[in-house]
Amino acid sequence: xxxxxxxxxxxxxxxxxxxxxxxxxxxxxxxxxxxxxxxxxxxxxxxxxxxxxxxxxxxxxxxxxxxxxxxxxxxxxxxxxxxxxxxxxxxxxxxxxxxxxxxxxxxxxxxxxxxxxxxxxxxxxxxxxxxxxxxxxxxxxxxxxxxxxxxxxxxxxxxxxxxxxxxxxxxxxxxxxxxxxxxxxxxxxxxxxxxxxxxxxxxxxxxxxxxxxxxxxxxxxxxxxxxxxxxxxxxxxxxxxxxxxxxxxxxxxxxxxxxxxxxxxxxxxxxxxxxxxxxxxxxxxxxxxxxxxxxxxxxxxxxxxxxxxxxxxxxxxxxxxxxxxxxxxxxxxxxxxxx
Amino acid sequence: xxxxxxxxxxxxxxxxxxxxxxxxxxxxxxxxxxxxxxxxxxxxxxxxxxxxxxxxxxxxxxxxxxxxxxxxxxxxxxxxxxxxxxxxxxxxxxxxxxxxxxxxxxxxxxxxxxxxxxxxxxxxxxxxxxxxxxxxxxxxxxxxxxxxxxxxxxxxxxxxxxxxxxxxxxxxxxxxxxxxxxxxxxxxxxxxxxxxxxxxxxxxxxxxxxxxxxxxxxxxxxxxxxxxxxxxxxxxxxxxxxxxxxxxxxxxxxxxxxxxxxxxxxxxxxxxxxxxxxxxxxxxxxxxxxxxxxxxxxxxxxxxxxxxxxxxxxxxxxxxxxxxxxxxxxxxxxxxxxxxxxx
Numbered sequence: 001x002x003x004x005x006x007x008x009x010x011x012x013x014x015x016x017x018x019x020x021x022x023x024x025x026x027x028x029x030x031x032x033x034x035x036x037x038x039x040x041x042x043x044x045x046x047x048x049x050x051x052x053x054x055x056x057x058x059x060x061x062x063x064x065x066x067x068x069x070x071x072x073x074x075x076x077x078x079x080x081x082x083x084x085x086x087x088x089x090x091x092x093x094x095x096x097x098x099x100x101x102x103x104x105x106x107x108x109x110x111x112x113x114x115x116x117x118x119x120x121x122x123x124x125x126x127x128x129x130x131x132x133x134x135x136x137x138x139x140x141x142x143x144x145x146x147x148x149x150x151x152x153x154x155x156x157x158x159x160x161x162x163x164x165x166x167x168x169x170x171x172x173x174x175x176x177x178x179x180x181x182x183x184x185x186x187x188x189x190x191x192x193x194x195x196x197x198x199x200x201x202x203x204x205x206x207x208x209x210x211x212x213x214x215x216x217x218x219x220x221x222x223x224x225x226x227x228x229x230x231x232x233x234x235x236x237x238x239x240x241x242x243x244x245x246x247x248x249x250x251x252x253x254x255x256x257x258x259x260x261x262x263x264x265x266x267x268x269x270x271x272x273x274x275x276x277x278x279x280x281x282x283x284x285x286x287x288x289x290x291x292x293x294x295x296x297x298x299x300x301x302x303x304x305x306x307x308x309x310x311x312x313x314x315x316x317x318x319x320x321x322x323x324x325x326x327x328x329x330x331x332x333x334x335x336x337x338x339x
Numbered sequence: 340x341x342x343x344x345x346x347x348x349x350x351x352x353x354x355x356x357x358x359x360x361x362x363x364x365x366x367x368x369x370x371x372x373x374x375x376x377x378x379x380x381x382x383x384x385x386x387x388x389x390x391x392x393x394x395x396x397x398x399x400x401x402x403x404x405x406x407x408x409x410x411x412x413x414x415x416x417x418x419x420x421x422x423x424x425x426x427x428x429x430x431x432x433x434x435x436x437x438x439x440x441x442x443x444x445x446x447x448x449x450x451x452x453x454x455x456x457x458x459x460x461x462x463x464x465x466x467x468x469x470x471x472x473x474x475x476x477x478x479x480x481x482x483x484x485x486x487x488x489x490x491x492x493x494x495x496x497x498x499x500x501x502x503x504x505x506x507x508x509x510x511x512x513x514x515x516x517x518x519x520x521x522x523x524x525x526x527x528x529x530x531x532x533x534x535x536x537x538x539x540x541x542x543x544x545x546x547x548x549x550x551x552x553x554x555x556x557x558x559x560x561x562x563x564x565x566x567x568x569x570x571x572x573x574x575x576x577x578x579x580x581x582x583x584x585x586x587x588x589x590x591x592x593x594x595x596x597x598x599x600x601x602x603x604x605x606x607x608x609x610x611x612x613x614x615x616x617x618x619x620x621x622x623x624x625x626x627x628x629x630x631x632x633x634x635x636x637x638x639x640x641x642x643x644x645x646x647x648x649x650x651x652x653x654x655x656x657x658x659x660x661x662x663x664x665x666x667x668x669x670x671x672x673x674x675x676x677x678x679x680x681x682x
Contacts, residue, residue: 052530052531052532053530159618161618189383189384189557190383190557190559190598190601190602191383191597191598191601191614191615192618193601193603194601194602194603194612194613194614194615195614197603197612198611198612198614201611216530216531217603218531218605219560219602219603219604219605220603222603222604222605222608223603223604223609223612243608246605246606256532257531257532258605259535260531260532260534260535261531261560261605262534262535262538262558262560262561262563262564263560263563263604263605263606264559264560264562264563264587264599264602264604265563265587265606266563266564266583266584266587266588267584267588268563268606269560269563269564270564274535274539276535276536276539277532277535277536280500280502280503280533281530
């Protein structure tokens, strides 16, 4: 029943970007944005993808949709090999996987009314009469909390939050099974951000959607996700259920990342022990050998500099790629948790 | 030991006169910051938190901006920034008052070496030779945690990452040993692990120099960890001001409460985030009364009629709200609703 449990399966996916060529057009350099990543998305779950800028989380999201062609690996959606599809078949399969982008100012065409924006996918993929089209558009607008009068308006007449509602509506209009949301609330203010997060959560659970939620904001990811994958330099370093990850992080990078996020609670902030990471993320042109995190890791040993740790399953729901991490299936008493 | 008040803003009003009407960007804003203290100004975009600082520093074009009233008393009341001539002001700005901005990418000149830029404030404000300034610049870079300072001084901004550039900005701001550092969202463009480094650096430098910091931010988590005093702004108005504990644990204003509650938390499971319905009002058509009234759960008739005068919740804790003060103390958690009664 594996086919039913996973709506999307990513295996050994790599994405790289060519950057400049050597003198005489010789050897080109590659930025390895995503390195050999495997990931499953279960039916009806929200999978959070977190990491700092440049960790490859957006590249991974886009590669799953083939908005960027992966350099290697496979993507199975509903058991079908998505990467081997061509032409009409690919176009048709894409109905099933939709994307929401970060900046609703850039992702909506300023010269199209909301009606046209929402009708475009339907016109491309479905053969609907005008009445059916209107009915569908109105039902989606209702779903995202906009009034039917919005159809005649242009994007500039809306605020950021409302535009993001339109973008969510556009992603939903073809009734996809999978939605990839790339930083959908990062450009919004806190009060509006909460509205959009609630909306996404509501729609996801009502429609039973599978959602990949990409964000750098760990508090937001905790709120919305069932399961979380942490990325660093193009690799997944830890995957766990949301509460397990936050209460008992195992990978040193996850620990450091969590301890660096400020909590809006002065007493908790004063009481916290921060794990200070030194230095910054290494260049993607020269990813460190061995464990990619060893240059900043407080636990790094000689082994970490040479051998690359693989994602190892330590409980049925947790994977960690680290030589030194605590591999016990249950949480140790002494483990320091967030205050 | 009474710490000196470095800056006191009194009833500052700064309006933009635009073709679409008057935007009351900063309206009767008052706050003060003492030596060695960090004052955080929080609010969402468009709340006037940045414009407020830029207006009394006269860093915005006038017109369209016009300062309509108020005072900006600097250095224990020695001078009113609003009354200084442009020349006098230039000798204060970048010297006794320094500023760092959100975008370390755009606030450095890409054509000039780091060293040239770091020593510029020294050459302008202090009578010293270029060689002395260069040495001082190196010390400044060392202080902000840059390793190879000789190399760094000769480097160009593009050779540095975002975090390193923000360190350079801080070094540059501190070369003249300012009494006040205004930091406008200095870590918003940075990753969390780098943000933690920069915040730690600011904290250490403040301890070392005793400078006052005005920290503008929309991130309540950062504010909780850094600030002594907090000013909450909304639509150009101060909503509530008090110590960091007043604001997080003993707050009175419904907007402060709503803002805190709608922030997702890393340290807890939240079933559903409380939201603030609607949007901030159109800045050219601000209501006569409280600008938050339209989104407030506790709205009363009086809220539409006039903006409230400050209510002293306790010593230095003021709330600009018509709601009665019936705060019973306690409330260890910002999820808990303070006790209120209606007048």
